[in-house]
Amino acid sequence: SYQTIQFGISDGIATLILNRPEVMNALNRQMRAEITRALATLSQDVRCVVMTGSGRAFCSGQDLTDAAAATDLETTLRDEYEPMLHAVMNCSAPVIAAVNGVAAGAGANLALVADVVIAAENASFVQAFTRIGLIPDAGGTWMMPRLTGLARAAGMMLFADSIPAQQAADWGMIYQSCADDDFAEIVAARAKHLAQGPTSAYLAIREALRQSFGNDLDSQLQLEARLQGQAGRSHDFQEGVAAFLQKRKPVFTGK
Ligand code: T3D
Numbered sequence: 001s002y003q004t005i006q007f008g009i010s011d012g013i014a015t016l017i018l019n020r021p022e023v024m025n026a027l028n029r030q031m032r033a034e035i036t037r038a039l040a041t042l043s044q045d046v047r048c049v050v051m052t053g054s055g056r057a058f059c060s061g062q063d064l065t066d067a068a069a070a071t072d073l074e075t076t077l078r079d080e081y082e083p084m085l086h087a088v089m090n091c092s093a094p095v096i097a098a099v100n101g102v103a104a105g106a107g108a109n110l111a112l113v114a115d116v117v118i119a120a121e122n123a124s125f126v127q128a129f130t131r132i133g134l135i136p137d138a139g140g141t142w143m144m145p146r147l148t149g150l151a152r153a154a155g156m157m158l159f160a161d162s163i164p165a166q167q168a169a170d171w172g173m174i175y176q177s178c179a180d181d182d183f184a185e186i187v188a189a190r191a192k193h194l195a196q197g198p199t200s201a202y203l204a205i206r207e208a209l210r211q212s213f214g215n216d217l218d219s220q221l222q223l224e225a226r227l228q229g230q231a232g233r234s235h236d237f238q239e240g241v242a243a244f245l246q247k248r249k250p251v252f253t254g255k
Contacts, residue, residue: 004031006054007038012047012195014038014093021055026063027106032080039087039095047254048194049091050187051114052098061105061128073134081106081138089113094194094202098187099165099174104128109138112147115206117174118190119165120183125173126162146213147173198236199254204228 006017016038018025025031039049053059088095088110097114105128111117119125127144129136136144136157144153148171156163165177178186194202204227212220231237236252243250 002034002038004028005034005038007034009043009046011192012045013191014042014046014049016049016051018051018053018059020063021053021057023063023065024057024060024102024104025053025055025107026060026066027110028063028066029080031063032084036084036087039091040083042092044092046093047197047199048191049093049095050098050191051088051095051111052187053100055101057101057107058097058099058103058123059107059110060102061107064132077137085110085113085139092203093199094206096187096191096194098183099123099125100183102126102162105136106138106140109136109140109143112143112173113139115202116176116190118176118178118183118187119168119174120180121165121177122180123165123177124162125156125165125168126160127157128160130158131160144173147171196252197254198231198234198240198252200234201231201236204231 004018004020006015006019008015016035018031018035020026020028020031042049094116095114097111097117099111099117099119100123101120102124103111103119104126108125108127111125127136127140135141140157144156147153148156152171155161163171163173165174168174169177176186208220208223208227211223215223235255236250239252240250
């Protein structure tokens with residue numbers, strides 16, 4: 001029931017493939033809607049999402065031939081980009097952006113709102129916006145200075161330099177860069193790890209990290225106490241401790 005993405009679920013892992021390879025998986029209106037629809041209401045058995053691109057790119061950002069590019073950008077961002085970004089940011093399972101090739105413009109920033117970004121060595125990140133007279137959007141001006149610091153964020157935005165995956169990892173923009181030949185295997189292993197993990201703890205980590213940017217230390221200590229209180233009442237915590245004491249691997253259910 002999707003035209004611009006492929007979406008499938010297997011072994012608790014949902015795989016969302018941006019699928020317009022002839023335009024480097026550029027985001028048009030329909031693709032934004034389909035990403036939003038696929039991620040906004042996941043079934044409970046999904047415990048990890050992998051978002052990746054088909055062909056040689058991850059995503060080239062806004063489709064520059066799409067009508068939206070010519071109309072009011074403010075409205076497009078509010079009505080179409082924001083829901084898509086929220087669907088990723090607030091997804092009911094942790095999201096891995098598996099960046100297989102170039103991630104440009106909003107395509108780069110779509111990856112950066114995932115919980116974890118893993119990129120193949122041949123991938124690159126480019127805040128392409130100033131090349132066409134725009135400013136970075138899709139959360140880029142919020143995420144980038146937090147990930148890399150102001151100097152690098154400003155440089156990448158002003159010059160629209162293409163940053164190779166390894167440099168992005170060295171700069172703290174993404175978690176991991178890996179050899180192209182190992183990429184699929186590493187992504188699959190990471191996804192399996194998360195899909196078999198304590199899902200509600202992962203979601204609480206997401207919340208704590210996100211709120212940390214607006215909190216002072218005391219507020220953050222209070223938030224940690226509240227979230228840890230929840231985690232401490234979870235089945236997975238009981239199982240984790242029991243497995244430790246019995247010297248076996250825990251079997252987490254995500255609850
Ligand atoms: O609402 C709003 O509009 C505001 C929102 C803005 C958000 C944004 O994302 S603005 C930024 C938009 N994106 C860009 O400016 C990037 C444009 N693309 C590129 O700079 C390059 O294509 C890449 C760096 C991504 C890849 O370069 P390369 O040399 O590997 O490939 P290519 O030959 O340039 O692209 C291959 C094809 O994909 C080509 O079509 P063709 O010639 O084979 O028929 C190219 O036109 C097409 N393509 C690539 N990116 C886009 C695109 N078509 C439409 N929209 C694109 N963004």
